[in-house]
Amino acid sequence: MTDLSLLSLAAASLPAGGGAPSHLDPLALFMNADIVVKCVLAALAAASVWGWMIILSFGIRVSVLRRGSDEYEAEFWKARDIDAFQNARSGGKTADLPVAKVVSAALSEWRRSVGGKVDREGARARLAAVMDSVVAQESERLGDRLNFLATVGSVAPFVGLFGTVWGIMNSFFQIGQQQNSSLAVVAPGISEALFATAIGLFAAIPAVIAYNRFSHVVNGFEARLQRFADRFHATLSRELDGM
Template sequence: MSSELSFFDLFWQASILVQLVMLTLLIISVVSWAFIFQRNKALSQASSEIKKFEDRFWSGADLNRLYQELSARQSIGGLASLFCAGFKEFVRLSKSSTTHPDAIMDGTHRAMRVSLSREVDSLESHLPFLATAGSISPYIGLFGTVWGIMNSFIALGGQHQATLAMVAPGIAEALIATAMGLFAAIPAVIAYNRFSHQVEKLENNYANFMEEFSSILHRQALANSKDGQ
């Protein structure tokens, strides 16, 4: 490609609207990549925390001691958050001797579901932006393409003799807008699909632990109920 058709020359020679389209797509791409790196780190960390907590929980650790240890932390998340929410509600309801075991478990399960919903919302953070970027970026680029080609043909109509050199810059800038739209959209779509699958797996892990932990607490509630009789 000659120097007259370099990317930066085409950008500065483009109309203001096409320049705005290119800048918009560049911003979308930069923000998308920032969210991609951030979500990749966050989801990898969440997956690692699940393994660490499950190893600790199923090693036979005392639940009261584990709860006190986790509660002392400034911030907790993942399975630790579900565990603390469920165990705290279970202990609170168990202190009432008139509370039926089924009522205790209903309140405990409800507390864990609320915590689960918060954790999933946190995991899905920024994913809507990636979905939106992947959906609209090609259309934004296409808009810049149509506008650039339209301007090229309008300018060509005022000339007595048409040459390829006259329309090449306008068509080239139009095609660059399309390319930038695809460059912004493709990574966003791939990342969104990948992260959505990871979030679904993590949510399943949370739900499975919640059911298993509920079973443990239910047996404890029944035992406490028999002891109180």
């Protein structure tokens, strides 16, 4: 067999493209990127990881709160003695429920308001103010970390775009340095630059979806607490009428 035949067989046995990778390798893109693009990618990756931690923890927290609130409210409206009911649940996880905090605040104000001469209208106003304050406070606590998701959703695409612009600028610089405008010179830098935009969108899209969904959940939970507070206020108001 001639040398030419051997070369032909060897060439036929190689993968198409002369051994070039058949798919994008994110790790290789990161390792070959410029230091500025690396910093952008690392920051976006960290923001994405932290955002997913918030998403998962918030989902678990809301599930626990809903289940605990359902059980608490079902038992609360069946109780004959509210003070005894609340004292029996003053410790443990039940006491940390937002609805339980509304009841505790209302009962504390009730005791102060009926301890001496009863001013019915003043007591009603104070009870409503106390419960509204607790409802607002617990709603703020529930949605506290959602601001991070909003920030990631709005800022991450622009951070990724900054990495893209920087990478493309670096590619043009390489063209000037090598005096060569072939695609082989600029393609790696452009790929790394566009990878920054992709990571920015990867971080932003779940954050925006989660923020919109969880904001709706927080608003719904606040409305639920407010309905409970209004109903409890009506119960206490009837007690005041009987004094």
